[in-house]
Amino acid sequence: MVSTTHFLVLGAVLFIIGVIGVIVRRNMITMFMCIELMLNAVNLTLLAFARSFDQVDGQIFVFFVMTVAAAEAAIGLALIVLLFRRTGQVDIDKADTMKW
């Protein structure tokens, strides 16, 4: 039986990889994928604790996180398409119209 700590460390590693991706990459789609990766790392942590405490609430939380992630993906990708239609690229550094 794999201990909870193993899953927690794996979740932390995946989350940190997602954070690095969001900071380093400038392609908006790839940054968005890294955010999804971070959400999944948190899901893994929640499920590890759900098994550790032998409760089902953690799994319900993961269910809601997945639903919100689906809604977020729909809206975010619509925004990316909108940005591409307006400017012709998805580089986040070029989308600086509101930057003073």
Added chain:
Amino acid sequence: MEQLVFYLFGSVAVVAALLVVLQKNAVYSALALIVCFASIAVLFFQLDAFFIGAIQIIVYAGAIMVLFLFVVMLVDPESETFSANRHGHLVFLALPLSALLGLVLLWVISSYGESETSPVRTVESSKGTVDFLAQTLFSDYLLPFEVTSILILVAVLGAMVLTKRTD
């Protein structure tokens, strides 16, 4: 055996996650992310979350990633601007920040590990089955569930309104 499955699919997930970050082409990033989600789904099964693992594959690796691939194909995947000389400072920003975050997380995890050695398992676990999950979801969490349906409705409307052509 369980250790082997954990280390196998855990390392596959980490390598695929690294590929997501390092690939220049967004299509390859999306494909690597699908691999990552699938191996995370195996770990969900290992955590007795059978229903969550199933919808991880169906919703995440299936629906959401197909949506991602559609958008990647729709916008030009060649418009990638990952140039080390222009964004070299970002790497130097990212590495200390992520090392700091890693240290904090390690500290939290190690302080948790002292109080808990092995998970408590009373009987043969049935908590991840659809039956058990649905009973909790539709009794204790009924209101959040209904609110979530409104959220999805708003998201669908928002996506339609945003991408509608006005001309």
